[in-house]
Amino acid sequence: MKAKQNTGGLDIFRLAAAFLVVAIHTSPLSSFSAEGDFFLTRVLARTAVPFFFMVTGQFVLSDSLFSGREGDGALFRQVKKLALLYGLSILLYLPVGIYAGHYQALTLSSALRMLLIDGTFYHLWYFPACITGLLLVWLLRRFLPLRAVAAAAGILYLIGLLGDSYYGLTVRIPVLSGAYDAAFQVFSYTRNGFFLAPVFLILGAVLGRRKNQGRPALSAVCLAVSLALMTAEAFLLRHFALQRHDSMYVFLVPAAYFLYRLLLSLGLRPWKAARPLSTGIYVLHPLMIVGVRGAAKLTGLTGLLVGNSLIHYAAVCGASLAASACLVLLTGWRKRPVFSCGRAWIELDRDALRHNVEVLRALLPQGSALMPAVKANAYGHGAVPVARELNRMGIRSFCVATVAEGRELRCGGVRGEILVLGYTHPRQFPLLRRYRLSQTVVDYAYALQLSRYGRRLRVHVGVDSGMHRLGERCEQVEKLARICRMKHLKVVGLFTHLCADDTHRPEDEAFTRRQLEAFYGVVRQLEERGIPRPRLHVLSSYGLLNGIQAPGQLVRVGIALYGMLSTQEDTQRCPVPLKPVLTLKARVAAVKTLHTGESAGYGRAFIAEGERRIAVLAIGYADGLPRSLSCGVGEVLIGGCRVPVAGRICMDQMTVDVTGVPDVQPGTEAVLIGRWGAEEITAGELAERTGTIANEILSRLGLRLERIVTGSSPVDGRK
Numbered sequence: 001m002k003a004k005q006n007t008g009g010l011d012i013f014r015l016a017a018a019f020l021v022v023a024i025h026t027s028p029l030s031s032f033s034a035e036g037d038f039f040l041t042r043v044l045a046r047t048a049v050p051f052f053f054m055v056t057g058q059f060v061l062s063d064s065l066f067s068g069r070e071g072d073g074a075l076f077r078q079v080k081k082l083a084l085l086y087g088l089s090i091l092l093y094l095p096v097g098i099y100a101g102h103y104q105a106l107t108l109s110s111a112l113r114m115l116l117i118d119g120t121f122y123h124l125w126y127f128p129a130c131i132t133g134l135l136l137v138w139l140l141r142r143f144l145p146l147r148a149v150a151a152a153a154g155i156l157y158l159i160g161l162l163g164d165s166y167y168g169l170t171v172r173i174p175v176l177s178g179a180y181d182a183a184f185q186v187f188s189y190t191r192n193g194f195f196l197a198p199v200f201l202i203l204g205a206v207l208g209r210r211k212n213q214g215r216p217a218l219s220a221v222c223l224a225v226s227l228a229l230m231t232a233e234a235f236l237l238r239h240f241a242l243q244r245h246d247s248m249y250v251f252l253v254p255a256a257y258f259l260y261r262l263l264l265s266l267g268l269r270p271w272k273a274a275r276p277l278s279t280g281i282y283v284l285h286p287l288m289i290v291g292v293r294g295a296a297k298l299t300g301l302t303g304l305l306v307g308n309s310l311i312h313y314a315a316v317c318g319a320s321l322a323a324s325a326c327l328v329l330l331t332g333w334r335k336r337p338v339f340s341c342g343r344a345w346i347e348l349d350r351d352a353l354r355h356n357v358e359v360l361r362a363l364l365p366q367g368s369a370l371m372p373a374v375k376a377n378a379y380g381h382g383a384v385p386v387a388r389e390l391n392r393m394g395i396r397s398f399c400v401a402t403v404a405e406g407r408e409l410r411c412g413g414v415r416g417e418i419l420v421l422g423y424t425h426p427r428q429f430p431l432l433r434r435y436r437l438s439q440t441v442v443d444y445a446y447a448l449q450l451s452r453y454g455r456r457l458r459v460h461v462g463v464d465s466g467m468h469r470l471g472e473r474c475e476q477v478e479k480l481a482r483i484c485r486m487k488h489l490k491v492v493g494l495f496t497h498l499c500a501d502d503t504h505r506p507e508d509e510a511f512t513r514r515q516l517e518a519f520y521g522v523v524r525q526l527e528e529r530g531i532p533r534p535r536l537h538v539l540s541s542y543g544l545l546n547g548i549q550a551p552g553q554l555v556r557v558g559i560a561l562y563g564m565l566s567t568q569e570d571t572q573r574c575p576v577p578l579k580p581v582l583t584l585k586a587r588v589a590a591v592k593t594l595h596t597g598e599s600a601g602y603g604r605a606f607i608a609e610g611e612r613r614i615a616v617l618a619i620g621y622a623d624g625l626p627r628s629l630s631c632g633v634g635e636v637l638i639g640g641c642r643v644p645v646a647g648r649i650c651m652d653q654m655t656v657d658v659t660g661v662p663d664v665q666p667g668t669e670a671v672l673i674g675r676w677g678a679e680e681i682t683a684g685e686l687a688e689r690t691g692t693i694a695n696e697i698l699s700r701l702g703l704r705l706e707r708i709v710t711g712s713s714p715v716d717g718r719k
């Protein structure tokens, strides 16, 4: 679920950047003006490679930097890919390099330097630089906090500057001069993976995570100013002949930064074909330079095709684009098949979710916000897609049951507070900090353990007002006060949970009143002891919908958010209209006709009386469908009809009797939970048939089911 939808600007600029790199190697304006050419190729075009580093940073470094080791997979996959591409390019340019005499008098050390740092052909330095930069930043991040890594990258860039366009100053300081001379034995330039790449990789990773890139106009102005300053810088350095090389400038950093922000803020849709095309142009253009020269010689057009720098540039660009396009077509690059409704899957209705959020928000007391319970994989719906949608609707707090659930949300890019409602083992306390999770204090003894960890933890203190599950007992005000004063605990919430708020029976209502009195009594007594009041939360779905008066800043809604209550009856009586978010579907794998007396499935539990048509569905109890729905207890919807489960549900498949339903074929969809025309099977109905509540049916839906979000496109939340 990492799909970024605003990357079209980056995709377009990839092509532009590739053509800028071609310009560096062909000097398009050299026939006309030396200054003009310097500006184009040594100033403007110098944004191209940093831009490519930033793109890499955004898409492959970001998770490693921000989400810890779980994000490393993308990074190492990219390193592998770059190494492969580099290897192929080395082979491709081997003949040209040999012809040009590149590899004569090669020693082992110069060969290694060429291979690992400088690149085996002039433009190929980019690949080892990108690999080195990625690995270097990854390594630093393993030992240092993000800020320190960024600072290190900045320092490396400065060191690089002094060996690049500011080298003329460096040589005047003997110590530095000696150091750089020694360094240039190891690498030919400082524009490499150690000094140039890290800062841009990190900038890309940071910028790519920002939700709001600001207004394009502002970025454009800042970009123009940065480019103007960079131009002035470059011409000054050139005037005083200080440059050893001209890849790195001070103002290249802000220029690349604002360029990138501008491209992201345009909000253009992705244009994926630009990606392999630009890579192709980058890799192939030196070959095309050779090709154009050869063609010019053969046709006797050297004066025009090579002599005129602009025509030469255009010819090389055209040939590179054409060659790249051919290669892309030949290698069969196309969209990866991401068909995710193959076997059995869950469709999440974004509009229903938004509707429920709005309906529930309207019930909130003034100053209160929703803190959705997305535990148990968001009641089986899929925690990351649900929480991300909720983020878009402006929701900033979530509850989960376990640390692992919290980590999953963070790694999935969910923002805001995440409260772990359940027990966390002390050995997992570091994870609370790493994933910025808040922990529930389950009682006084646990608070001591949390505090003994010795590093600051954000906590919500649970108060047991009568449920006798988690929370310190409400009578123990002194202990609760001590928890609030513990050195390493940052108490940001105080809450209790009601256990009889789902009925209107007088004795239950009286019990709830006693729970509320106990909780608010604790709140008052803590305040009397001078403890500042943290955020309070008491209500969950039933409490909110039953109109229980319990002032607080957060409401922990779960089941209602998903569009129902625990039982059919409660859902029908619900005072506000909720819409189910989840639809569970499976495909027909096979259809067959059974003759009288033939059986289907394990234990021969279904026996055909007369000719029956049986459809095999690609879903079973391992997907969370209760096995107790076997043998006609459960029904499914096919072709808008309700059909009974035939025989026993298996682990991965089940059979249904579709006799009389037209057009049932392999591939046909069946609805197990959800609506089809006028018919609807709810999770509540399955719960009723199997003697449980909808919460259990939903939360057991398996991880093997694919989850897709449907409905109108996302709109940003206003609240």
Ligand SMILES: *Cc1c(COP(=O)(O)O)cnc(C)c1O
Binding pocket: 373, 375, 421, 497, 539, 540, 541, 542, 556, 557, 558, 559, 560
């Ligand atoms: C699960 C849970 C909730 C959400 O309950 P619903 O009845 O689904 O709204 C709220 N608070 C706590 C402590 C929970 O464990």
